[in-house]
Amino acid sequence: MAETTAAPNAGQNTSRRVKFVITRQDTPETKPYTEEFDLPYRPGMNVISALMEIQRNPVNAEGGSTAPVCWESNCLEEVCGACSMVINGKPRQACSALVDQLEQPVRIAPMSTFPVVRDLVIDRSRMFNALKKVKAWIPIDGTYDLGAGPRMPEKKRQWAYELSKCMTCGVCLQACPNVNDKTDFIGPAALSQVRLFNAHPTGEMNADDRLDMLMEGSDGIEGCGNSQNCVRACPKGIPLTTSIAELNKQTTKRMFKRWFAQ
C-alpha cells in the first residue's frame, strides 16, 4: 500500500483535508450513530482508499482513537458489487466513487434496506435466496449426454448480455421505494434475471417454472410500483424496468394460459 509521503507532490497536498461523515453500527442489534473523520487528501482517492486510511490510522475528527470502520470490497473495479453503500444519499459502489467528484463532507452509510452486520457491512443473503427462488440457472444435466442445445440468435444474445452484467450488488433494491420492511417484494435484480434465463434458448424450456415463482406468494412481480428508481440507480446500466415490463407481459400471458388451458 502506498505511503502518503511517497507521492511526489505530497507537500502541496498535506494541507488539504477531506471530511467524511460515516454512519456506524457496532452490532446488528445496536443503534446506528455517525462519526466524523478528517482525512488527508490524496489525488485520485476514492471512498475505499479513504476507508483504508481510517483502517491504517483509526482516529476520528475529534482526534480520539476509535475502532476502524468495517466495510466489504473485492474487485475494486465495479464488477463484483461487494462494496455497495450509500454515498451522499445515493446507493453505489465505493470503489468507483472518486472523492474529487463528490460533494463534501462525504456522507457514507450502509445500504440499510439490508440487515446491517457492522458499520458498512450488510447481509445481502436475500438477493441470493431470490435467485434460488426464481431458478436463475439453466438446467443442463441429465443421466445421459443431452447433446448441444439450440443456438441463440446473435441479436438476442446482444441484449441478453446486458442483463447478464448484473453483479447482485443490491443498489436497485436500496433505491426501490417498494423494497422495505412492510413488503416482501423480491426486487428488480432477480426479476431481470428471470428475463435473462427465459430468453436463453435452453433456459426457455423452464420458462413457466420461473414465471410461476413471480406469481405466487406475496413477494412477486406485483410489488413493482413503477417508480423506476432501479433503472436510474443501476451501476451497470441494466434496463431493469424494460425487464419488469416484459415480465409483466409474460406473467399476464401465463395467467390467462393457466386459466383457460386447464
Next chain:
Amino acid sequence: MKGYYARKVHSLLGLIPISLFLIEHAITNFAAYEGGPEGFRDAVRLLNDLPLVFFLELFAIWLPLLFHGVYGLYIAYQAQPNLGHFKTERNWRFVMQRITGVIAFIFIIWHVYTTRFQITLGNTTHDELGGWMHNIVTQPGFFVFFLVGVIATTFHFANGVWAFFVSWGITVGPRAQRISSYICLGLFVVVTAMFLMSLFAFRSAEFADTASVITTTLHTMIG
C-alpha cells in the same frame, strides 16, 4: 387472495370500469357547461333511464371502487418514498399516485355521500341535482375541496392508466412508456378541463333558480 392476483384485479378495476366511469362522469357533467340546467338534467335522465341502473351502479361503480380504494390504501401504506435522493419524474409520479389516491378516496366518499346518497335518503332528486350542486360549489370551502379532489382524482386516473399499460406488459420499452406518458398527460388535461368547466358552470346563476327550492334542505344537511 394471493398478492399477484389481488394486484392484477386492483389494476384491471382501475381501468375497467372505474376509469371508463370517470370519463362518462366527465361527459355527463360537461352537459352542465354546454347545455346549462336543462342539458344537465337531460344528461342525468339519460343515465337513469339505463336498464337495471341499480345493478349497473353496484357492479360497475360501487363494488369496484370499494375494492380499488381499500386495496389501494394498503399499497400506499407499503411504500417508503425516497424522493429526497431520487428526484426523478417517475419517482414523483410514484409518490403522487399514492398521495392522490388517498385524497381521491376521501373525496369520493364525501362526494357520494353529499350527492348520490342524499337521493337515496330522499333529500333531493335526480332532476334537482344541478341546483343541489350549485348550492355545494358556491360555498368557498366546499368549492376548494372540489377543486383539490377533482384534480387529485384525474391525476390518479391518468397516471394510473399509464401504469396499467406497464403492469400488463403493453408498454414494455422506454420509448413506448414515454409516448404513453404524453398520451396520458393529454388525457389528464382534457378530463380535468371538462370537470373544472362543469364545476364553474354549476356556480353560475342559471343553476341558482332550481337551487332556491332546496337550499334550506341542503343547509340543514351539510351546514
